[in-house]
Amino acid sequence: MRLRLADPDERYVAVRLCSDLPLPEDQSAYARRDGEWRLELERPPVARLEYQLEVVHRDGSSEHLCDPANPHRAPGAFGEKSVLLFPGYSAPRWLEGEAAQGSTEELSVRGLGLGANVAITLWSPADADAAEPLPLLAAHDGPEYDKLASLTRFAAVGIRAGALPRHRVALLAPGDRDEWYSASGRYAGAMVRDVLPAIRAAVAVRGAPAAMGASLGALSMLHIQRRHPGTFGSLFLQSGSFFTPRYDSQESGFPRYKRIVRFVRATLRRLEHHDPVPVALTCGSAEENVHNNRLMARALSAQGYPTAFDEVPDTHNYTAWRDAFEPHLTNLLARAW
Numbered sequence: 001m002r003l004r005l006a007d008p009d010e011r012y013v014a015v016r017l018c019s020d021l022p023l024p025e026d027q028s029a030y031a032r033r034d035g036e037w038r039l040e041l042e043r044p045p046v047a048r049l050e051y052q053l054e055v056v057h058r059d060g061s062s063e064h065l066c067d068p069a070n071p072h073r074a075p076g077a078f079g080e081k082s083v084l085l086f087p088g089y090s091a092p093r094w095l096e097g098e099a100a101q102g103s104t105e106e107l108s109v110r111g112l113g114l115g116a117n118v119a120i121t122l123w124s125p126a127d128a129d130a131a132e133p134l135p136l137l138a139a140h141d142g143p144e145y146d147k148l149a150s151l152t153r154f155a156a157v158g159i160r161a162g163a164l165p166r167h168r169v170a171l172l173a174p175g176d177r178d179e180w181y182s183a184s185g186r187y188a189g190a191m192v193r194d195v196l197p198a199i200r201a202a203v204a205v206r207g208a209p210a211a212m213g214a215s216l217g218a219l220s221m222l223h224i225q226r227r228h229p230g231t232f233g234s235l236f237l238q239s240g241s242f243f244t245p246r247y248d249s250q251e252s253g254f255p256r257y258k259r260i261v262r263f264v265r266a267t268l269r270r271l272e273h274h275d276p277v278p279v280a281l282t283c284g285s286a287e288e289n290v291h292n293n294r295l296m297a298r299a300l301s302a303q304g305y306p307t308a309f310d311e312v313p314d315t316h317n318y319t320a321w322r323d324a325f326e327p328h329l330t331n332l333l334a335r336a337w
Helices: 142-149 151-161 185-202 216-227 244-253 257-269 290-302 316-323 324-335
Strands: 002-006 010-020 030-034 034-041 048-057 062-064 081-085 102-111 117-125 137-138 167-172 210-214 236-239 278-285 307-312
Touching: 002 010, 002 137, 002 307, 010 034, 010 151, 048 185, 102 185, 117 142, 117 151, 117 185, 117 290, 137 216, 142 151, 142 167, 142 290, 142 316, 151 167, 151 216, 185 216, 210 216, 210 278, 210 324, 236 324, 244 290, 257 290, 278 290, 290 307, 307 324
Parallel strands: 137 167, 137 210, 210 236, 236 278, 278 307
Antiparallel strands: 002 034, 010 048, 030 034, 048 062, 048 081, 102 117, 117 167
8 A cells, every 4th residue: 555645845854654553664654756755555454544644844843644645534532643444444333323312411529539520421311211220331531432432322323223221321531530540549439439329319220330441441440340349230341551561561651550550460360359240351453452451351251250352453542442332342231231
């Protein structure tokens, strides 16, 4: 595949493709020829590739931009990126499906010990009365999951199609994400003592909620479930940041790296756990976290958790997480509910 960037006025002195894939120099550095920059890109081991171009100006400054020659874009937590869609890739069919009508309610709950409120958007089927007991799916990074991965649309289409029972979704805003989601005992306590009871006070919840999260959000949901048994009835963990020194030394500069490593090490070393709930893990086959996710999936399975683990041909992004909802989240929730 040949990528091109027009530059007839010679504005740039270098151009490089930037993505989450560790591409060699000959697969990332563009070469100038005939008034444009060109890159011969071999098919990477993914179904789609999100990327930006790093362009270096004559004064030595640089900037990142989307590829003007590629109309395909992907939204992300840190802005829009260009995306290459390779043969065989297709977006989930549920994106075009008929959806049940929904309504939302905004909550704000003071988390004791956090020094802050946790903002919650509570989605429900439009015809659901607050007193009607329904299953609950609690999602870390909930607003991002909804905006960038269409989480409540997934729920609404599943309900309309009969693939999922009527249920509610609690979209939990991240707040001080790096602190709260990094195996924080204070955050786990606030979730159990304050946040989840406030949701139950607003609407009737049937059974223990299902919980989901991606990256640090997945790590935190597992931490809460381990620290407070009985809180969640199932876990959907995507690209969890289950850092280990063996595979994740590059993350050692993260302020809460050691705390995460301690929690992960303790979890991996356990031979059993007295609250082994159904768990589904998904991870991009080409992302750094795939190694620690494989370890965690094996450990949870050995401890009695009914475990499913699937690798998707992508990297660490919301579209990859969205594309794994079906069938993996559907199967988990159908089993748990």
